[in-house]
Amino acid sequence: MTKIIKSMHNLSNLAGYSNFHLIISIDDFRYNILQAQSINDLFTQAELSVFSPEKSMKSLAGRYLIKKSLFDLLSIEPKYTGIELLNNALGKPEMTFSAELQRILDQKNIRSVSCSMSHSRNHATGMVAVSYHVISPSCRTIIWYIEDGIGHLILNQPPTNKMNKVFFDELKGLYQELIKSTELKAIIISGKGRHFSSGADLDEMLQRIMTDYKHHKQPGFLLNNSAIFNFFEDMEIPVIAAIRGVCIGSALELALSCHYRFCEEGALLALPESTFNLMPGCGGTQLLTRLAGFSKAVEIILEGRNISPEEALSLGIIDKITPRKQVVQIATNFAKEITEKKDRDFSKTKLYCN
Amino acid sequence: MNPTHPYIIFDKIDDIGIVTLHLPPQNFIPVPDFIDDKELHAWITKNQFKGIIIQGAGRHFSAGADLKNLFDLARDEKQLISRMNKGKDLLEYISNLKIPVIAAIKGSCFGGGLEIALACHIRVCTENALFAFPEVNLNLMPGLAATVRLPQLTGFSNATSMILTGDITDAGTALKIKLVDHISGDKDISLYALKLLKKMTDHHLLEVIHSIMTSLHNSRKLPYKEALAEETNLFCKLAITEAKKNYDEDHKIHA
Numbered sequence: 197m198t199k200i201i202k203s204m205h206n207l208s209n210l211a212g213y214s215n216f217h218l219i220i221s222i223d224d225f226r227y228n229i230l231q232a233q234s235i236n237d238l239f240t241q242a243e244l245s246v247f248s249p250e251k252s253m254k255s256l257a258g259r260y261l262i263k264k265s266l267f268d269l270l271s272i273e274p275k276y277t278g279i280e281l282l283n284n285a286l287g288k289p290e291m292t293f294s295a296e297l298q299r300i301l302d303q304k305n306i307r308s309v310s311c312s313m314s315h316s317r318n319h320a321t322g323m324v325a326v327s328y329h330v331i332s333p334s335c336r337t338i339i340w341y342i343e344d345g346i347g348h349l350i351l352n353q354p355p356t357n358k359m360n361k362v363f364f365d366e367l368k369g370l371y372q373e374l375i376k377s378t379e380l381k382a383i384i385i386s387g388k389g390r391h392f393s394s395g396a397d398l399d400e401m402l403q404r405i406m407t408d409y410k411h412h413k414q415p416g417f418l419l420n421n422s423a424i425f426n427f428f429e430d431m432e433i434p435v436i437a438a439i440r441g442v443c444i445g446s447a448l449e450l451a452l453s454c455h456y457r458f459c460e461e462g463a464l465l466a467l468p469e470s471t472f473n474l475m476p477g478c479g480g481t482q483l484l485t486r487l488a489g490f491s492k493a494v495e496i497i498l499e500g501r502n503i504s505p506e507e508a509l510s511l512g513i514i515d516k517i518t519p520r521k522q523v524v525q526i527a528t529n530f531a532k533e534i535t536e537k538k539d540r541d542f543s544k545t546k547l548y549c550n
Numbered sequence: 551m552n553p554t555h556p557y558i559i560f561d562k563i564d565d566i567g568i569v570t571l572h573l574p575p576q577n578f579i580p581v582p583d584f585i586d587d588k589e590l591h592a593w594i595t596k597n598q599f600k601g602i603i604i605q606g607a608g609r610h611f612s613a614g615a616d617l618k619n620l621f622d623l624a625r626d627e628k629q630l631i632s633r634m635n636k637g638k639d640l641l642e643y644i645s646n647l648k649i650p651v652i653a654a655i656k657g658s659c660f661g662g663g664l665e666i667a668l669a670c671h672i673r674v675c676t677e678n679a680l681f682a683f684p685e686v687n688l689n690l691m692p693g694l695a696a697t698v699r700l701p702q703l704t705g706f707s708n709a710t711s712m713i714l715t716g717d718i719t720d721a722g723t724a725l726k727i728k729l730v731d732h733i734s735g736d737k738d739i740s741l742y743a744l745k746l747l748k749k750m751t752d753h754h755l756l757e758v759i760h761s762i763m764t765s766l767h768n769s770r771k772l773p774y775k776e777a778l779a780e781e782t783n784l785f786c787k788l789a790i791t792e793a794k795k796n797y798d799e800d801h802k803i804h805a
Contacts, residue, residue, distance in 0.1 A: 401789070402789065402792060402793040402796055403793070405786070405789045405790055405793045406790075406793040406794065406796070406797050409790050409793065409794070414786065418782050418785060418786055418789075419779065419782050422778055422779075422781070422782050426775075426778065470754055470758055470759075470762060471753065471754075472792070473754070473755055473758050473788060473791075473792050474758070474785065474788050474789060474792060475758060475761050475762045475765065475781075475784065475785055475788055476765075476781070476785070477781060477782055477785030477786075477789070478782070479778055479781065480781075481762065481765040481766050481768075481769060481781050482765070482768070482769045482774065482777050482778055482781060485766055485769040485770075486769070489703070489728060490671065490702075490766065490769070490770065491671055491672045491673070491703075491728075491731045492731065493766055493769075494650050494671045494672060494750075494763070494766055495650075495672060495731070495746070495750060497762055497766070498650060498750035498751060498754070498759065498762060499749050499750050501749075
C-alpha cells in the first residue's frame with residue numbers, strides 16, 4: 197500500500213528514513229527504479245547507474261539524464277540550478293542535500309513542481325521506503341504535482357491551454373502511468389495563466405479526421421479522448437475543476453467530467469460546437485443533461501451561447517463562484533475539508549451516488 | 551390544412567413549424583390522439599423543419615381534456631384504452647422528435663394540456679400562465695404520462711403535491727420548480743418562442759440539429775457509457791463531413 201505523505205517542498209523531513217527508491221523517467225514513461233539506504237547514496241548511485249533501458253549508457257549518460265530529470269522536476273532554467281543542485285547533492289550528507297534542494301526551491305519560489313513522492317510502510321520489517329516519481333521530461337503540456345496528498349493537474353499551454361493531440365496523449369500517459377497508481381485524497385484540475393482552456397484544437401482535429409478518413413479508418417482517437425475524460429469521472433476520490441477565464445468546448449466537457457466545478461467571477465463557459473456545424477463529442481450532451489436537465493441542455497447546446505458563472509450556478513452546472521484569482525486556493529481548501537477525516541471511503545459514496 | 555382533425559392548424563414561419571390547437575376560448579382537447587401522428591410526421595419531413603412550436607389559439611393554451619368526449623369513450627373500455635395509448639404514442643412521438651419542440655403557454659394550461667406541454671422539449675410561458683392537474687378533483691388521474699414526465703422535471707416531491715392536490719401553480723412557482731424554462735414579460739408568447747427557436751436553429755444544418763437531439767435523447771434512454779460512445783460516433787460523422795468540406799475548399803483554391 198503506497199501512500200502520499202509529503203511534497204518535494206518538505207524533503208528535509210525525509211532525512212530520517214531509510215531504504216529509498218528513485219524512479220526516473222527517461223522518455224514516454226519508461227522508468228528506471230533505483231534503491232538505496234539513504235537519499236545521498238541514492239543520488240550517488242543514480243549518477244553512476246545506467247539509465248537507458250538498453251543498459252548501454254554508462255555514468256556520463258547517467259549523470260546527464262539525472263540532471264535533465266531534475267531540471268524538468270524544477271521546471272526552471274537548467275543551466276544554473278540543476279548543476280548547482282547536483283553538485284551540492286552528490287557527495288554530501290543527506291541533510292545538506294535536502295537543505296540545498298529546499299534552499300533552491302525557496303529561492304525560486306517553487307512549490308514542488310512536477311513531482312510527487314510517496315512512502316510505504318512495510319509492516320513485516322518496519323522499514324520505510326520512499327519513492328520519487330519524476331514525471332517524464334516529455335510531458336510538456338501538463339504540470340502535475342502533489343501537495344498535502346492533493347494532486348494538482350494544470351493545463352500548461354498558456355494563454356489558451358488548447359487541447360491538442362500532444363495534450364491528450366500526455367494526459368492519457370500521465371493518468372495511466374502515474375495518477376491511477378498514486379494514492380491521493382483529491383485532484384484539482386486548473387489551467388495555467390488567465391484561462392482554463394479554449395478546448396480542442398479544431399484545425400488539427402479536422403486534419404486528423406481527414407487523414408484517418410482517407411486511409412479508410414474510423415477516427416478512433418476521438419473515442420480515446422472521450423475515454424480519457426471519463427477516467428476522472430470514474431475516480432473514487434473527489435476531482436474538482438477550478439475554472440478561471442475561458443472554459444469552452446472540450447474544456448467544459450473535461451470540467452463537467454469532474455465531480456465539482458468551482459468558477460471564478462467573470463469566467464466564461466460554453467459548448468459552442470453547434471455554431472461550427474459540429475456537436476460536443478466528449479460527453480457534453482450527456483453530462484450537461486444530467487446537471488442542468490434536458491430542456492436547458494437542448495437550449496444551451498443548440499444555441500452554443502456563453503454561460504456566465506451566475507447562470508451556471510443557478511442551473512446547477514457549477515457548484516461555487518469564487519472571487520478572482522482565488523479559485524485554486526478555495527478548491528484546495530475545499531478538497532482538504534471534505535477529505536479531512538482519515539479512512540473516509542469515497543469508493544462507497546460514489547457507488548451509492550450512482 | 552389538417553383534414554382529419556379540423557381543430558388543429560398547421561402553419562409555418564421560415565424553418566419553424568407551428569401547431570395550433572384551435573378550439574377557443576378554452577381549447578379543450580377533444581380526443582387523446584388529437585393529431586394524426588402520420589400526418590404530423592409527413593408535414594415535418596416535407597417541410598424540413600428545424601423546430602416546432604405548439605400553442606393554443608386565443609387566450610389559453612388548453613384547459614385540458616374534453617370530459618364529455620372522454621366519458622363517451624369510457625363506455626367502451628377497449629376503445630378507451632386504445633385511444634389513450636394512441637394519445638400517449640403521439641406525445642411520445644413529439645417528445646422523441648430530433649428537432650427542438652417548444653410549448654408556448656399562456657393563460658390556463660391544465661390536465662391534458664399540461665401533459666402536451668410536458669412532452670415538449672422546452673416550455674415558455676407568459677407571466678399570467680397557470681398550471682394544474684385538476685384530475686384528482688374528478689376522481690381521476692393524469693392519463694397521458696404526466697405522472698412519469700412531471701417527476702423527471704420537478705423532482706418527486708413537487709410532482710406529488712401538484713398531482714395529488716390538484717392545486718393551481720402560477721408561472722413564478724412553475725419556473726422555480728423547473729416546470730417551465732422561461733417566463734416572458736411580453737404577452738406574445740409565440741413570438742418569444744419563435745425567437746428562442748431561431749436562436750437555437752437558425753445557423754445550423756439540419757443534420758447537426760438531428761445529431762445533437764439524438765445524443766440528448768440518448769441520455770434518457772441508453773446506459774451512460776453506451777450513450778457516451780454513441781455521442782462520439784455522431785460527432786465523428788459530423789466532423790468527417792466538415793473535414794471533407796474544408797479539404798474540398800482547400801483544393802478548389804489550389805486548383
